[in-house]
Amino acid sequence: MGDHEVIGLEKWLKDNTGMDIYFWNFLVLMFFTLFEIGAVFFDKIPGTDVEISLMMVWGILIVVGIIKGYGIGAYFMHLKGDPSIYFRTAMFPVLFVLLMIFGIGLSNPDGVDGLPSWCTPNWDYATRR
Amino acid sequence: MSGHGADVKNSIWMRAVLFAGGFLTFGIIAFSILGIALAGPAHEEYLSAVDEYHHAEDDYHEAIVTGHSIEGDHYDPLYIAKEDAHHHEVEAHLSYLNWKVSGNTILVMSFIFASFIGIGGIINSLQPDAEHSDDEHEHHGSASPIIFTFGIMLFMMGFPGFANTITELLTGTDAVLGEMAIGLIGLLVIIIGVGNWWREDLPFNGHGEQIATSDPFEGEHIRKAGVWVFIMSEIMIFATFFSSYLRMRTGWCTKWAFDNGLENGKPVEGCVSQSQIDLFNAGEHVTGDVVMTASDYLRPGGAAGTGDFWTMLPGGINTFALIISSYTIVIALKTAKAHDWSRPDNFITKFIPQPIMKVVFPDQKKTVRNFLFATLMLGSLFIVLKLVEWSHLVAEGFTVSTSQAGSIFYIATGAHGLHVFIGLLIMLYLVFKADTVGYDEENAQGIEYFGLYWHFVDLAWVIIFPAFYLY
Numbered sequence: 062m063g064d065h066e067v068i069g070l071e072k073w074l075k076d077n078t079g080m081d082i083y084f085w086n087f088l089v090l091m092f093f094t095l096f097e098i099g100a101v102f103f104d105k106i107p108g109t110d111v112e113i114s115l116m117m118v119w120g121i122l123i124v125v126g127i128i129k130g131y132g133i134g135a136y137f138m139h140l141k142g143d144p145s146i147y148f149r150t151a152m153f154p155v156l157f158v159l160l161m162i163f164g165i166g167l168s169n170p171d172g173v174d175g176l177p178s179w180c181t182p183n184w185d186y187a188t189r190r
Numbered sequence: 191m192s193g194h195g196a197d198v199k200n201s202i203w204m205r206a207v208l209f210a211g212g213f214l215t216f217g218i219i220a221f222s223i224l225g226i227a228l229a230g231p232a233h234e235e236y237l238s239a240v241d242e243y244h245h246a247e248d249d250y251h252e253a254i255v256t257g258h259s260i261e262g263d264h265y266d267p268l269y270i271a272k273e274d275a276h277h278h279e280v281e282a283h284l285s286y287l288n289w290k291v292s293g294n295t296i297l298v299m300s301f302i303f304a305s306f307i308g309i310g311g312i313i314n315s316l317q318p319d320a321e322h323s324d325d326e327h328e329h330h331g332s333a334s335p336i337i338f339t340f341g342i343m344l345f346m347m348g349f350p351g352f353a354n355t356i357t358e359l360l361t362g363t364d365a366v367l368g369e370m371a372i373g374l375i376g377l378l379v380i381i382i383g384v385g386n387w388w389r390e391d392l393p394f395n396g397h398g399e400q401i402a403t404s405d406p407f408e409g410e411h412i413r414k415a416g417v418w419v420f421i422m423s424e425i426m427i428f429a430t431f432f433s434s435y436l437r438m439r440t441g442w443c444t445k446w447a448f449d450n451g452l453e454n455g456k457p458v459e460g461c462v463s464q465s466q467i468d469l470f471n472a473g474e475h476v477t478g479d480v481v482m483t484a485s486d487y488l489r490p491g492g493a494a495g496t497g498d499f500w501t502m503l504p505g506g507i508n509t510f511a512l513i514i515s516s517y518t519i520v521i522a523l524k525t526a527k528a529h530d531w532s533r534p535d536n537f538i539t540k541f542i543p544q545p546i547m548k549v550v551f552p553d554q555k556k557t558v559r560n561f562l563f564a565t566l567m568l569g570s571l572f573i574v575l576k577l578v579e580w581s582h583l584v585a586e587g588f589t590v591s592t593s594q595a596g597s598i599f600y601i602a603t604g605a606h607g608l609h610v611f612i613g614l615l616i617m618l619y620l621v622f623k624a625d626t627v628g629y630d631e632e633n634a635q636g637i638e639y640f641g642l643y644w645h646f647v648d649l650a651w652v653i654i655f656p657a658f659y660l661y
Contacts, residue, residue, distance in 0.1 A: 079536040083524070087517040094513060098506050101489050101660040102499070115446055122656040129652045137516050137645045146406050150418045151425075158429040166436030 086136040090129055097125045202626045206311025209622060210304035217300020225293020232286040239275070239282035246275040284582055291581040294359050295574045299614075305378065307618050310385040334387035341379030348372025357584065388619070399635060417639045421646045424609075428650050431602040435657065438594050442481040445493035452476060484599045485659055487588055488579075496586060504575040505659045511575075512610075512648045515568035519644055522561035523637045525554060526629035559624035562637070565644070566617045569610055576607050599658055606654055609647050616640055 071082040078085075100121040105112050135141040140148045250268040253259035259266045345352070352373030358365035399411045407415040443461030451462030452470040462478065470476045486492035488501045525531060531554040533539075539547060551557045580600070583589075590600040620640060623629070629637060 080538070081524075083517065083520045087513065087520075090513045090516075091510065094506075094509050097656060097660065098502065098509075102502065104491065115450065118661065122661060126652055126656060130649060133516065133645050133649045133652065137520060137648075138642055144410060146410065147414075147418050149406075150415070150422055154422050154425040154429065157426050158433075161429045161433035162436060164433075166433035167440065 082136055086132045090132050093125045093128055097122060100125075203311045203315035205626055206307050206314070206622055209618075209625075210308030210311065213300045213304040213307070217297045217304070220300070221293045221297035223293070224289050225297065229286060229289035229293055232282070232289050236279070236282040236286040239279040243272070243275040243279040246272040280586075283585055287581045287585060288578055291359070291578045292574050295577045296570075299570060299573060302377070302381075303614075303618055305381050306384070306615050307622060309381050310388050310619075313382075313385045314389050332387070332390055334383050334390060336383075337386060338380055338383030341376050341381075341383050343376070344379055345373050345376030348374070348376055357589075384615075411635065413635065413639055414642075417642050421642060424646060424650075427605070428602075428653070431598070431605060432653060432657065435598045435602060438598060439483075442483075442595065443478065444483060445480045445486060448478045448480050481593065481595055482588065483595045483658075484583060484588060485661060487583055487586055488659055494586070501582070502659075504579040505655060508572045508575050509651065509655050511568045511572050512651050515565045515572075516645050516648045518561045518564045518568065519637065519641045522558050522565065522624075522629075523634060523641055525561065526558045526624075526634035526637055527631050528554065529631065531557075554630075555624070555628040558629050558637075559621060562617060562621045562624050566614060566621055569614045569617065572610055573607060573614070576603070602654060603658060606647070606650055609650070613640075613644055613647055616643075 074085055075081055099107075100113060100118055103113060134151065138151075140151060246268070250259060250266075250272045253266075253268050254261050259268050263269060348371065351369035351371075355365045355367060355370045399413065402408055402410050402412050402415060443458070447458065447461055451458040452467055455467055455471070456462075457464045457467060461480075466476050466478065480493055482493055485497075487494045487496050488505065489497045490499070490502070491497065533547060533551045542550075550560055552560075588596055588599075590596050617640070620637060623636070
């Protein structure tokens with residue numbers, strides 16, 4: 062959100078529509094939020110007989126999440142335009158986040174049940190959830 | 191603009207006390223309308239719906255005993271009447287909770303806002319005017335961290351009673367407000383600690399930003415770098431919530447997992463057995479012992495069968511509220527930093543009547559204040575709707591202690607809500623400053639740095655909302 066030079070797409074939008082990138086980013090975020098809620102709300106794609114499957118919902122939520130995350134991070138938080146050190150700072154936890162998601166979130170399906178006994182001395186929680 | 195005065199008059203600080211009075215008045219009026227005038231009749235209707243349900247239930251059981259009805263016959267008129275009465279009772283209860291919880295929440299929030307801004311104002315107005323100068327700002331000892339920490343200790347000590355009373359308020363049962371006492375005293379001490387810090391260290395007029403002199407932020411504003419490092423740590427906190435949820439979620443036998451197992455014809459250990467698949471293939475209706483998540487209650491087609499447009503609405507409105515609030519704070523910053531500001535003139539404003547434009551965009555200083563205030567209101571709306579939604583879930587039996595699903599849902603969404611609420615307290619300061627001293631090109635960094643935090647809170651919701659509400 063700091064001062065920066067208006068170039069490229071931002072300049073084009075400003076020159077041709079009179080509205081800045083923040084406004085268009087806001088509209089994009091609103092549209093995709095509507096899209097996200099609609100994906101869950103409707104059983105079928107409106108106007109068709111195509112069912113919205115679980116995988117389709119997953120896909121939509123992930124893709125929309127990425128688009129919205131980019132819009133907020135790049136334009137509202139101004140990582141696009143600010144010195145790269147801020148982007149690098151924002152990216153610093155990525156390794157940790159990936160480790161948490163893949164190492165804990167999506168693996169070790171046995172969870173606490175699968176811990177070796179030396180991890181759970183006299184602790185019966187491992188066998189009941 | 192008036193952002194460069196050397197000191198801040200006590201008359202300005204007394205304005206903070208007026209702000210506090212305004213918030214309290216608003217809270218009391220809103221509570222009177224929502225929590226009393228509207229919740230009262232809704233409560234009466236709820237009680238009569240409970241009576242009707244009990245009568246219908248008694249009639250049905252009596253008919254079974256006398257042999258006029260057969261147990262399990264879902265086409266029996268008395269059974270249908272009992273079920274209808276039950277649905278009416280649930281609807282009446284949720285309707286009552288809408289008014290009661292929103293009224294209570296607005297009152298409590300107004301009280302906290304009033305305490306925060308009022309105590310800060312009183313503490314600062316007790317100083318002689320001359321001592322408000324911020325131009326000479328040196329390192330000094332401070333009692334604020336100790337006061338603040340002591341307040342947190344008290345709040346944590348009183349938290350069980352505090353949480354218990356909040357739950358009672360959310361469920362509309364008779365709450366014993368005395369149980370909140372230690373927690374509230376803790377909150378008060380925290381507010382005094384913050385107020386003291388405000389008095390000692392927060393430069394009201396703003397002065398030159400300190401610039402980092404070494405790698406990796408050399409040449410950058412130290413406060414901005416600090417905010418980003420803080421956000422970095424916040425990302426890690428929310429990643430732990432999310433990965434814990436993902437871990438549990440992939441292990442639960444949810445309705446989706448159960449239905450998928452049946453349709454794919456593959457047994458899933460602890461969820462779908464071969465015998466259930468065989469029954470399903472034979473055309474039987476098969477049910478399983480599935481884990482209920484929050485989304486099962488909220489989204490249409492959820493396992494609880496209670497989800498529809500209206501249960502999705504609070505979460506949906508909250509999502510839009512946060513996105514709009516992200517935009518309003520951007521407008522506030524843009525306006526504050528504008529070198530030669532003029533009222534916006536574009537294809538959208540052409541459709542807005544001039545009297546409204548003059549109210550929303552009176553001049554540069556007040557426009558900044560208006561958009562910060564709009565951000566404050568949108569954030570407050572988020573908290574009110576969040577608690578209304580929680581109250582519905584609690585009333586339907588989905589509580590923090592129901593299951594792992596309840597636990598992680600309330601912890602993750604509660605942590606996010608707490609971030610929003612802390613953001614609102616900071617925003618109060620920004621609104622107050624915008625209204626009195628004002629923001630301009632020289633001192634707008636406060637809005638910018640707070641905006642980073644606020645956008646992060648929005649970003650966290652971008653992940654929490656689909657993960658917990660939609661999926």
